[in-house]
Amino acid sequence: xxxxxxxxxxxxxxxxxxxxxxxxxxxxxxxxxxxxxxxxxxxxxxxxxxxxxxxxxxxxxxxxxxxxxxxxxxxxxxxxxxxxxxxxxxxxxxxxxxxxxxxxxxxxxxxxxxxxxxxxxxxxxxxxxxxxxxxxxxxxxxxxxxxxxxxxxxxxxxxxxxxxxxxxxxxxxxxxxxxxxxxxxxxxxxxxxxxxxxxxxxxxxxxxxxxxxxxxxxxxxxxxxxxxxxxxxxxxxxxxxxxxxxxxxxxxxxxxxxxxxxxxxxxxxxxxxxxxxxxxxxxxxxxxxxxxxxxxxxxxxxxxxxxxxxxxxxxxxxxxxxxxxxxxxxxxxxxxxxxxxxxxxxxxxxxxxxxxxxxxxxxxxxxxxxxxxxxxxxxxxxxxxxxxxxxxxxxxxxxxxxxxxxxxxxxxxxxxxxxxxxxxxxxxxxxxxxxxxxxxxxxxxxxxxxxxxxxxxxxxxxxxxxxxxxxxxxxxxxxxxxxxxxxxxxxxxxxxxxxxxxxxxxxxxxxxxxxxxxxxxxxxxxxxxxxxxxxxxxxxx
Amino acid sequence: xxxxxxxxxxxxxxxxxxxxxxxxxxxxxxxxxxxxxxxxxxxxxxxxxxxxxxxxxxxxxxxxxxxxxxxxxxxxxxxxxxxxxxxxxxxxxxxxxxxxxxxxxxxxxxxxxxxxxxxxxxxxxxx
Numbered sequence: 187x188x189x190x191x192x193x194x195x196x197x198x199x200x201x202x203x204x205x206x207x208x209x210x211x212x213x214x215x216x217x218x219x220x221x222x223x224x225x226x227x228x229x230x231x232x233x234x235x236x237x238x239x240x241x242x243x244x245x246x247x248x249x250x251x252x253x254x255x256x257x258x259x260x261x262x263x264x265x266x267x268x269x270x271x272x273x274x275x276x277x278x279x280x281x282x283x284x285x286x287x288x289x290x291x292x293x294x295x296x297x298x299x300x301x302x303x304x305x306x307x308x309x310x311x312x313x314x315x316x317x318x319x320x321x322x323x324x325x326x327x328x329x330x331x332x333x334x335x336x337x338x339x340x341x342x343x344x345x346x347x348x349x350x351x352x353x354x355x356x357x358x359x360x361x362x363x364x365x366x367x368x369x370x371x372x373x374x375x376x377x378x379x380x381x382x383x384x385x386x387x388x389x390x391x392x393x394x395x396x397x398x399x400x401x402x403x404x405x406x407x408x409x410x411x412x413x414x415x416x417x418x419x420x421x422x423x424x425x426x427x428x429x430x431x432x433x434x435x436x437x438x439x440x441x442x443x444x445x446x447x448x449x450x451x452x453x454x455x456x457x458x459x460x461x462x463x464x465x466x467x468x469x470x471x472x473x474x475x476x477x478x479x480x481x482x483x484x485x486x487x488x489x490x491x492x493x494x495x496x497x498x499x500x501x502x503x504x505x506x507x508x509x510x511x512x513x514x515x516x517x518x519x520x521x522x523x524x525x526x527x528x529x530x531x532x533x534x535x536x537x538x539x540x541x542x543x544x545x546x547x548x549x550x551x552x553x554x555x556x557x558x559x560x561x562x563x564x565x566x567x568x569x570x571x572x573x574x575x576x577x578x579x580x581x582x583x584x585x586x587x588x589x590x591x592x593x594x595x596x597x598x599x600x601x602x603x604x605x606x607x608x609x610x611x612x613x614x615x616x617x618x619x620x621x622x623x624x625x626x627x628x629x630x631x632x633x634x635x636x637x638x639x640x641x642x643x644x645x646x647x648x649x650x651x652x653x654x655x656x657x658x659x660x661x662x663x664x665x666x667x668x669x670x671x672x673x674x675x676x677x678x679x680x681x682x683x684x685x686x687x688x689x690x691x692x693x694x695x696x697x698x699x700x701x702x703x704x705x706x707x708x709x710x711x712x713x714x715x716x717x718x719x720x721x722x723x724x725x726x727x
Numbered sequence: 728x729x730x731x732x733x734x735x736x737x738x739x740x741x742x743x744x745x746x747x748x749x750x751x752x753x754x755x756x757x758x759x760x761x762x763x764x765x766x767x768x769x770x771x772x773x774x775x776x777x778x779x780x781x782x783x784x785x786x787x788x789x790x791x792x793x794x795x796x797x798x799x800x801x802x803x804x805x806x807x808x809x810x811x812x813x814x815x816x817x818x819x820x821x822x823x824x825x826x827x828x829x830x831x832x833x834x835x836x837x838x839x840x841x842x843x844x845x846x847x848x849x850x851x852x853x854x
Binding site: 497641 | 766769776777780783784792795798799805806813816820824825827828830832834835839845846849
């Protein structure tokens with residue numbers, strides 16, 4: 187095993203806990219815990235938002251998807267970044283000015299409806315769990331892959347570190363922790379890629395898609411875990427070990443779905459326009475509905491700074507997403523065996539040692555990317571847990587204005603127990619797909635609520651409730667069907683597997699139609715609310 | 728002292744806070760009291776900001792959203808090479824991100840200008 191690995195991982199956990207403990211010195215009141223007393227500067231806040239947002243799906247998943255499917259999946263990183271543009275254009279400043287702290291708060295401020303507030307709470311909890319689960323799972327799988335330890339211990343360890351950190355430091359500490367973790371993640375991908383590209387140059391720039399198909403760059407052994415059909419070799423059964431010499435062609439495996447040659451290099455494959463546009467809609471519009479993203483906007487001092495923070499986040503996230511694509515492309519050359527095993531999510535972790543050899547440099551860089559992956563799990567799950575705990579604290583425990591820090595800690599524990607327990611039992615769910623489904627649910631429930639609530643006076647509580655129930659409910663159903671793996675006819679499977687293209691317009695339509703029908707329920711104070719959402723703070727006296 | 732009658736309660740307002748509230752500023756009163764003029768002003772601001780946001784999302788929809796259609800309608804575009812990279816990889820893997828940041832920067836610039844215009848109207852001294 188890589189000797190730099192354990193020290194690297196321990197260091198990341200220690201620094202995380204240390205910054206959390208340092209932040210604790212400043213976290214005295216409940217307000218410190220929930221919104222960092224609204225005093226975080228845009229630069230810190232932007233780094234924290236980016237650090238929180240770049241999850242395992244971005245750090246490991248995007249490179250793995252590129253390795254496997256090529257140009258079609260570049261829409262994932264583009265959409266993950268463009269989501270912040272949509273957030274900036276339609277939501278950032280008015281949301282901050284609304285003075286609400288969570289999405290349920292926004293429902294109350296804008297539409298004065300307790301019933302809608304409860305519905306929003308249910309959706310925040312569902313999306314939070316749906317997003318938290320794959321983070322813990324990814325952490326467990328990474329621990330198992332890299333250290334050879336057990337999956338359960340990896341997931342449990344991350345779960346405990348994150349719960350402790352959120353419960354004892356709250357958001358104030360989390361802001362610093364996440365700002366640190368953004369820079370760690372960027373460094374962990376940026377430094378190795380310099381060496382990897384130099385190595386690629388000195389190897390004489392081997393082509394990414396050689397005409398004769400991929401070849402093994404070095405002698406490789408592949409252990410077969412499932413019975414499969416190998417092109418050119420024939421059927422193999424579980425337990426067999428195959429040896430390949432350097433230069434041997436990489437056989438295609440019947441059980442692993444991947445693309446090769448021109449299909450990988452050029453768009454217009456069999457995934458279809460519907461799937462592509464559905465993905466674009468889900469990622470572009472889903473970001474604004476993710477509870478852990480929204481909660482950070484309340485830590486800006488005013489609307490204008492919320493806008494500037496979002497712009498910096500867009501730049502930081504965009505800078506980061508230049509890198510995973512390169513890992514996926516180089517993985518095509520140096521780790522083609524992953525296309526046989528199907529464990530493409532591991533490409534970022536394995537590439538440095540595979541390309542640079544098992545020397546000190548390769549191992550050091552390998553430990554660096556693993557530390558970055560750990561940071562990705564820690565930061566996203568911390569942020570999610572903070573926001574879910576915040577909602578449980580204000581809407582489920584309902585301690586009123588005198589809410590104590592102890593109750594916030596109880597809320598954190600409650601929020602952590604369900605996903606951690608679930609992660610013990612589902613280890614084979616596809617990480618990036620679940621994250622994509624969480625985006626689809628957010629895009630078809632909270633995105634219409636926010637956009638219409640901020641820009642249209644005519645929205646009513648009945649309209650919002652109906653839209654969330656119909657659009658969001660359809661997306662939730664599609665998620666459950668997909669996750670439980672029901673068999674569907676192929677025409678229907680695409681509609682259910684990538685639901686956003688029909689659930690988002692449906693949610694908007696229902697919300698507008700029902701609002702028009704119930705127009706006498708428009709809140710009486712809608713003009714005052716609109717003034718508050720859109721007028722600059724300097725006019726408030 | 729004990730047998731003096733208690734003074735009637737008076738409301739104490741800090742001089743500073745009272746001064747900050749200022750004499751009745753007609754435009755600001757229009758805003759806070761929700762008069763038709765104030766309502767129209769706010770509606771104008773909201774319309775301006777929404778139009779700006781929608782215009783820029785059209786730019787993104789035309790710039791990025793049209794790409795899958797383009798690649799599907801003209802597969803030859805997908806095979807073009809620029810600087811040794813296939814065009815779709817260059818567009819989606821690299822250029823998309825600076826493009827998004829540019830659109831975002833333009834939005835922040837113009838949105839702040841809209842707000843300044845709004846503030847200027849409210850703050851304009853009576854002539």
